[in-house]
Amino acid sequence: MEAPAPRAPPLDPSKCHSTVETMRCSRCAMSAETVSHNGRDVSADDARAGGMVKFGHNLYYCDRCAKIL
């Protein structure tokens, strides 16, 4: 008789999974965290909710630096 090998349950693609993304200001290096859902890119709205301004792919300014610019 074989003992069943312990195996991680398969990931359910229909299940929502969230990851914490760190956004770092390109100017003053201040960082803020936001949650991205289902591995999607952090949207401009998500960035704004975290107090950051998105201006490119994985490029952010904090609210303060965005105002100075």
Ligand SMILES: [Zn+2]
């Ligand atoms: Zn900044």
